[in-house]
Amino acid sequence: MIAVEDVGVRFGGVHALSGVSFAVEEGRTCGVIGPNGAGKTTLFDVVTGLRRPTTGTVRLRGEDVTATGAVRRARLGVRRTFQRPQVFGRLTVLENVLAAVEWRGGGGGLPADLVGLRARRRAEAARRERAAEVLDRCGIGALSGAYAADLPIGQRRMVELARAVADEPSVLLLDEPTSGLDGEQSERFASVVRGLDATVLLVEHDVGFVMAACERIVVLDLGRVIADGEPAAVREDPAVRAAYLG
Numbered sequence: 001m002i003a004v005e006d007v008g009v010r011f012g013g014v015h016a017l018s019g020v021s022f023a024v025e026e027g028r029t030c031g032v033i034g035p036n037g038a039g040k041t042t043l044f045d046v047v048t049g050l051r052r053p054t055t056g057t058v059r060l061r062g063e064d065v066t067a068t069g070a071v072r073r074a075r076l077g078v079r080r081t082f083q084r085p086q087v088f089g090r091l092t093v094l095e096n097v098l099a100a101v102e103w104r105g106g107g108g109g110l111p112a113d114l115v116g117l118r119a120r121r122r123a124e125a126a127r128r129e130r131a132a133e134v135l136d137r138c139g140i141g142a143l144s145g146a147y148a149a150d151l152p153i154g155q156r157r158m159v160e161l162a163r164a165v166a167d168e169p170s171v172l173l174l175d176e177p178t179s180g181l182d183g184e185q186s187e188r189f190a191s192v193v194r195g196l197d198a199t200v201l202l203v204e205h206d207v208g209f210v211m212a213a214c215e216r217i218v219v220l221d222l223g224r225v226i227a228d229g230e231p232a233a234v235r236e237d238p239a240v241r242a243a244y245l246g
């Protein structure tokens with residue numbers, strides 16, 4: 001479960017978020033929509049731990065993580081994708097995904113590597129098998145050996161998705177996931193996300209995609225929540241129409 005309670009973020013005189021509260025139940029998919037500058041990316045930064053809010057509290061599965069850094073939140077199972085896909089350009093597609101599961105290596109450094117050689121090899125084989133399976137699921141298995149930097153944006157986005165889901169996240173945040181994807185990739189993306197056992201928060205300008213993919217929608221405008229509910233109700237909300245849907 002993700003809970004955001006009375007969160008505010010100020011940048012100097014700009015109130016990027018003010019008094020934002022909502023909660024997403026375990027395993028549910030919630031969309032966040034709103035015009036440019038509404039505070040969507042700032043909200044993601046607050047939930048993933050990249051930015052500490054000026055006021056308010058963030059909870060993950062009931063635990064107050066407001067002061068918890070991004071790395072520790074990642075260890076708790078939080079993963080995200082970015083508006084501009086962030087991949088390791090000089091690594092291959094397979095290596096990008098392996099990097100996401102590398103921390104499960106077991107620790108202990110070189111001595112442990114030497115002593116537990118056979119167990120290490122088994123763990124490494126299991127990681128590679130898992131990475132290959134995830135790449136296939138994301139439709140990019142054939143690109144395993146390609147360098148991420150050489151790929152067009154749509155495929156880079158799928159690499160980012162594969163990396164985010166490889167470790168079975170409990171919380172997944174997707175920032176404009178369909179931008180740069182063709183229709184087939186969009187469908188593939190949605191089906192990979194649907195197949196996860198994760199609580200998902202997703203920002204997207206493609207309202208049709210949000211309405212179809214989300215059970216719940218939070219609408220932000222100028223840093224405040226102006227609507228929160230099921231897609232059909234949000235679509236009809238006069239304040240939402242005025243601010244965003246037109």
Ligand SMILES: Nc1ncnc2c1ncn2[C@@H]1O[C@H](COP(=O)(O)OP(=O)(O)OP(=O)(O)O)[C@@H](O)[C@H]1O
Nearest residue numbers: 011014015016034035036037038039040041042043
């Ligand atoms: N690092 C920063 N320093 C100063 N102001 C910022 C910073 N980051 C965001 N802002 C401001 O905070 C507000 C919210 O920005 P944010 O990027 O969260 O909106 P958004 O809804 O994600 O917009 P978009 O749809 O354009 O990505 C905007 O007014 C923006 O200019």
